[in-house]
Amino acid sequence: MRTFAIVNFGCQMNEYESEKFREVFYDFGLVEVSSIEEADIVLFNSCAVREKSEQKLISSVGYARSLYEKYGRPYVIVAGCVASIKERKIKEVARDSLFMLSKGYELIYERVNELRSELSKYLNANNSLNKVGVHRVFAYVPVIFGCNSFCAYCIVPATKGREKSRPINEVLDEVKSLVDQGVKEIVLLGQNINHYGYDLGKQEGFIELLEEVGRIPNLKRLRYLTPHPAYFTKELVKRMRRINTLMPHFHLPVQSGSNKILSLMKRGYTKEHYLEIIETIKKEFPEASITTDIIVGFPNESEEDFLETINLVKTVQFDKSFIAAYSKRPNTPAATMEGQIDPKTKKERLNYLLKIQNEISLEKNKAYIGGTYEVLVENVKGNKAFGRIPQDKLVIFESSFEVHPGDLANVLITDADFIHLRGKA
Ligand code: SF4
Numbered sequence: 001m002r003t004f005a006i007v008n009f010g011c012q013m014n015e016y017e018s019e020k021f022r023e024v025f026y027d028f029g030l031v032e033v034s035s036i037e038e039a040d041i042v043l044f045n046s047c048a049v050r051e052k053s054e055q056k057l058i059s060s061v062g063y064a065r066s067l068y069e070k071y072g073r074p075y076v077i078v079a080g081c082v083a084s085i086k087e088r089k090i091k092e093v094a095r096d097s098l099f100m101l102s103k104g105y106e107l108i109y110e111r112v113n114e115l116r117s118e119l120s121k122y123l124n125a126n127n128s129l130n131k132v133g134v135h136r137v138f139a140y141v142p143v144i145f146g147c148n149s150f151c152a153y154c155i156v157p158a159t160k161g162r163e164k165s166r167p168i169n170e171v172l173d174e175v176k177s178l179v180d181q182g183v184k185e186i187v188l189l190g191q192n193i194n195h196y197g198y199d200l201g202k203q204e205g206f207i208e209l210l211e212e213v214g215r216i217p218n219l220k221r222l223r224y225l226t227p228h229p230a231y232f233t234k235e236l237v238k239r240m241r242r243i244n245t246l247m248p249h250f251h252l253p254v255q256s257g258s259n260k261i262l263s264l265m266k267r268g269y270t271k272e273h274y275l276e277i278i279e280t281i282k283k284e285f286p287e288a289s290i291t292t293d294i295i296v297g298f299p300n301e302s303e304e305d306f307l308e309t310i311n312l313v314k315t316v317q318f319d320k321s322f323i324a325a326y327s328k329r330p331n332t333p334a335a336t337m338e339g340q341i342d343p344k345t346k347k348e349r350l351n352y353l354l355k356i357q358n359e360i361s362l363e364k365n366k367a368y369i370g371g372t373y374e375v376l377v378e379n380v381k382g383n384k385a386f387g388r389i390p391q392d393k394l395v396i397f398e399s400s401f402e403v404h405p406g407d408l409a410n411v412l413i414t415d416a417d418f419i420h421l422r423g424k425a
Contacts, residue, residue: 004030005039009057010047012189012225014080016140018045024115036064042074046082048155051327057082062093075122081159137378137406139183143171143209144190152266155329156191163199168209175213184376184406185221194227207239214243221376222246226253230268234280241284248285249392253293257312258305261298271312278316289319289391296353297326297346300339306349313356319364321357325350358418365416377407399425
């Protein structure tokens, strides 16, 4: 029996693509394993947004190559943005591996075909072997590709190109087909998802899309990632309230609490606008969780600017913040800005903010203790099951009856730390 592993470094868009690649592996009758060591073929899907994932990719490819030299496997396949921008470096490390370049949305189908033909050659087989079915609880569905925003630190517009929305009927057909296959939760994806439809001439394309998808029969939960605060309006939040399947979780990346830094980042909104939206969310969705992304140590970030970010975090009381120290990405304006912050200061700011956020997250999670929440079960291991509540918090729970992935279970929350909730079904 041939085996494969897929390793993702990065964004949800990559996970969607990996799902498509996974189907090809299944078509060839390969069995998925969870580690590189057990795999005959490993596919790395890479993301260039953070420097760290780029480094992780290169070192993982190097590790896989060293296994290949010892045991004659795994065969290495690299896809995604880093494959495009670091092709030479990866080839040096992996030598006789296959590379699939990531350039634009239409090419996902070409890459899938490329993978199919490469596997066919490599396995010396045809694509009708032992199809293996998988049960998927949730699925990602991209609705808009690329980004027109050009934030000063971001490599996405250079690697993914300009915005391109998928026609609404294509999205609806894909969601319906996934729901028919048993998928319970759909996560719509876009780098700048609330700009959906602008390139099709529709100013209200995003909310109309949510309303249409939200009406699909048997869809239990609807989520979306990642909205841009500049295009997030109070009216949008109010219309969202009327969509029953839309989950009460808002991930709204603020990046900084200083207007000076937001302007240098070219984010296109102010702290005041951001806080106004948060206020509306709290009013319309009092039960919602709110999460964000923050960059510390952006060029020219002074102590005062950093303090403004701390104040904003304390004011909003985010359930979780994904905090990163600024790292230079090639061919972005921020990489050559004057006023780069030294690594020690960046690290200190990162640790300080993480500490504050973890304290807030702990308090937020503890507030769930004693409540009963509906959990969509994602996985069961022994007597423990894992899943998420509507607020997108991960719950680990024990159950006195059998539960399976895809079930909706009512779970009493009995304990919490700053990452998880724990409970009993
Ligand atoms: S909105 Fe900004 S950070 Fe997000 S993908 Fe576009 S350029 Fe990058």
